[in-house]
Amino acid sequence: MDVYIDTSALAKWYLNEAFSEEVEEYLREATPVYISALTKVEMKSLLARHRREGSLDPLTEARVFSAFETDIAAGHLILLPLRVEHYLLAESLLGSVPELPLRSLDALHLGALKGEGLEQLATADGVLAEAAAALGVDCHTFF
Numbered sequence: 844m845d846v847y848i849d850t851s852a853l854a855k856w857y858l859n860e861a862f863s864e865e866v867e868e869y870l871r872e873a874t875p876v877y878i879s880a881l882t883k884v885e886m887k888s889l890l891a892r893h894r895r896e897g898s899l900d901p902l903t904e905a906r907v908f909s910a911f912e913t914d915i916a917a918g919h920l921i922l923l924p925l926r927v928e929h930y931l932l933a934e935s936l937l938g939s940v941p942e943l944p945l946r947s948l949d950a951l952h953l954g955a956l957k958g959e960g961l962e963q964l965a966t967a968d969g970v971l972a973e974a975a976a977a978l979g980v981d982c983h984t985f986f
Contacts, residue, residue, distance in 0.1 A: 848876055930954060
């Protein structure tokens with residue numbers, strides 16, 4: 844099954860966090876695994892935040908991001924470019940679930956997933972999981 848993994852779940856593959864072992868096991872089974880260009884920006888931001896908060900030193904931050912980029916280059920993660928269609932889908936998705944506090948960038952993850960015809964979302968974000976379920980997207984959660 845084609846899987847789109849968002850940054851909240853993917854970070855658990857690179858950092859020792861709650862549910863890291865479950866993410867690792869899941870990713871061993873799931874192929875192919877897709878991410879979007881948004882994921883690269885979010886991963887860089889997440890690692891920088893950890894460094895600023897003192898849970899990562901600068902060398903570890905660089906090593907983790909390098910490992911992430913190596914996984915993309917090796918094809919372990921398939922990088923999807925963001926297209927205008929993804930943004931338009933994200934916009935329409937925000938209107939589809941007005942009762943949920945879906946954030947714009949999470950809607951963009953869903954827009955990329957839907958725009959590429961992917962079947963499953965892997966996430967550690969509860970609101971994103973709720974929105975995906977409301978939209979009929981199969982969702983594997985890590986929380």
